[in-house]
Amino acid sequence: MTLRFHDSATASIRDFVPLKEGQVSLYYCGATVQGEPHIGHVRSALAFDQLTRWLQTSGYAVTVIRNVTDIDDKILVKAAENNEPWWALAYRFEQAFEDAYDALGILKPTYEPRATGHIPEMHALIASLIERGHAYPALDNSGDVYFDVRSWPQYGSLTHQNIDDMQAAPDADPRGKRDPRDFALWKGHKEGEPETAKWDSPWGAGRPGWHLECSAMVTKYLGTEFDIHGGGLDLRFPHHENEMAQSQAAGHGFANFWMHNGMVTYAGEKMSKSIGNTINPREMLELARPLVVRYYLGQAHYRSVLDYRPTSLAEAAAAVERIETFIHAAVARLFPGGNGDWGVTATLPDAFREAMDDDLNVPAALAVLHETVRAGNTALAAKDEDGAALALQSAVGMMSALGINPLDEQWQQGSGSAAQQTALDVLANAQLEARAQARAEKNWAESDKIRDTLAAAGVEIADSAEGSTWSLKK
Structure with a gap:
């Protein structure tokens, strides 16, 4: 199947063909660092992390640029409220974003430029737009410079709006416009x-406008035309609309694809601090392991709304634990001396590849993963080691492609090493086999004794027609 993505500019799913064979250039909007990251920020970064991982799994060399907006009206306002230098506040919150990204296994970008480091490039872009007749200094001599939206006939094409239906831009005094x-x-x-x-x-001392910053930074690192521009759906207008207009008006081809991830709601409603229905990444990580939080935030289709409910993390934890139980049981059974060495990309099921190629259909891909885990458990119960090995290889390949492989070092922190987990698997499964033998011999006293011993150690047993499995008590 051909790799296909939804392009917001054309409102259609298109075949993806990179501008340079074997290479993909991706820019997605990072943080405006005026406060702690909220869950929408992290969901967006995770969506484009999934995209990056799948492009890499598909054989592409991916260059990822994720910006930091470290000068902005909101940053100045928040710094004044805190009686703190704006640059200190921006740096402090930039680190908070990095901590959240790292905790959830979001890959580092190839480069993460700051807006304040690219003022000369912004000046050059403004000068080009003035020369081309698409920008002008403020009529009130305030030192502002504005983009003339009516000079660019395509303005509104990204969000499919008529210019006369748009609201005024609230970013400066309208008297100069x-x-x-x-x-x-x-x-x-x-x-x-x-x-x-x-x-x-050249127009007086000042600072850059928000929209200008991204255009200057992406052009510096990815060129005047690149493959994919991404960000949250809330950035389509005005931010991305303005980015596209000013860049194309300067003669740049700019983004070949525009990809936008959906919002996060709370029990079906928009999150709002005023009514108290919010949750941030730090709070989520206090409620569940980082792997569980990543699984939850990444389980929906990236373009859909992700609805958070008080039971969401518990449901995600149950799904993750079903996968982990199979993985660790299979590792202990098939590779008792260690974690083994499995092929990853070569063992991806066709159905998984087709789902991911189809506009990153992660829900369909996860369905393939869970079906593989069920088949693997059945094979383990039947002592079908070939079937269990095949399921294990496929499961590890799929989870690695999604960044949720529980055997990765990223997820071992705070939960014991992989070697410790394997040792636990060997011991627990040996007890399960002894219990199965006792039950076969109708030695119920011995069967109960083994069950009670495991329970005292914090291990729960689940019996089914396919056999018994274990998990740690919550």
Whole structure:
């Protein structure tokens, strides 16, 4: 099956063909670091982590750029409220984002540029837009520079809107604009703003507009035309619409695909601090293991709404534990001396590949994984080692492609080493085999004794028609 992704610009699923054979260039919007990361930030990063991993699994060399917006109106406001230098606040929250990304196994980007490090590139882009007749200095001599939206006939094409139906851009005093919808490329320094939050420019001292920052950074590292631009659905307008307009108006081909992930809700409603129906990554990680949180955040289709409910993490934990129970039992049975060495990509089931190739259909891919785990458990119960080995190889391949392989070192922290887990598997499964023998001989006293011994050690037994399995008590 051909790799296919939904392109927001055309509102259609298109075959993906990279601009350079064997290589993919991906830019997705990172953090505006005015506060702690919320769950929407992390879901977006995870969606594009899944995309990156699948492109790599499919044989592509992927260059990933994820920006940090470290100068912004909101950062200045929050810093003033905290009586803290804006740059110190931005750096502190940047580290909070990195901690959340790391905890959930989100791959490091190839490079993570900061907006404040790319002021000359922003000046060059503004100058090009003025020269081409698509930007102008503010009419009130405030030092602002605006993009002239009516000078670009394609404005609104990403979000399929008519310009006359759009709201005014609230990013600067409208008295300096030709049209209320014109957006700021450069913001002149205003009285009362920190002296450190301004840079010299041909139009006066000031700082960059939010939308300009991404266009300058992506062009520097990926060129004027690249494969994929990603971000949360809430960024489509005005941020991505403005990015695309200013870049294309400057003569850049810009993104070949636009991919947007869906929002996160709480029990069917939009999350809101005012009504108290919010949860952040730190709170989730206090409620469940990082692997469970990653599984939960990544289990829905990336374009769909992900609805959080108080039972969500418990349900995700149960799903993860079913997978882990099979993996560890199979490892102990088939590779008692260690974790083994399995092929990963070569053992991906066709149905899994087809699901992931079809616009990253992770729910369908997870269905293949869980069916493989069920088949593996059946094979273990039947002492079918060939069948169990095949299921194990496939399961490990699928989980590695999704970044949720419980045998990876990433997920061993705080839960014992892989060697310790394997030792536990060997001992527990030996007890299960002894119990099965006792039950076959109708030696119920011995069977109960083994069950009670395991229970005292915190191990629960689940009996079924296919045999017995174990898991640690919650």
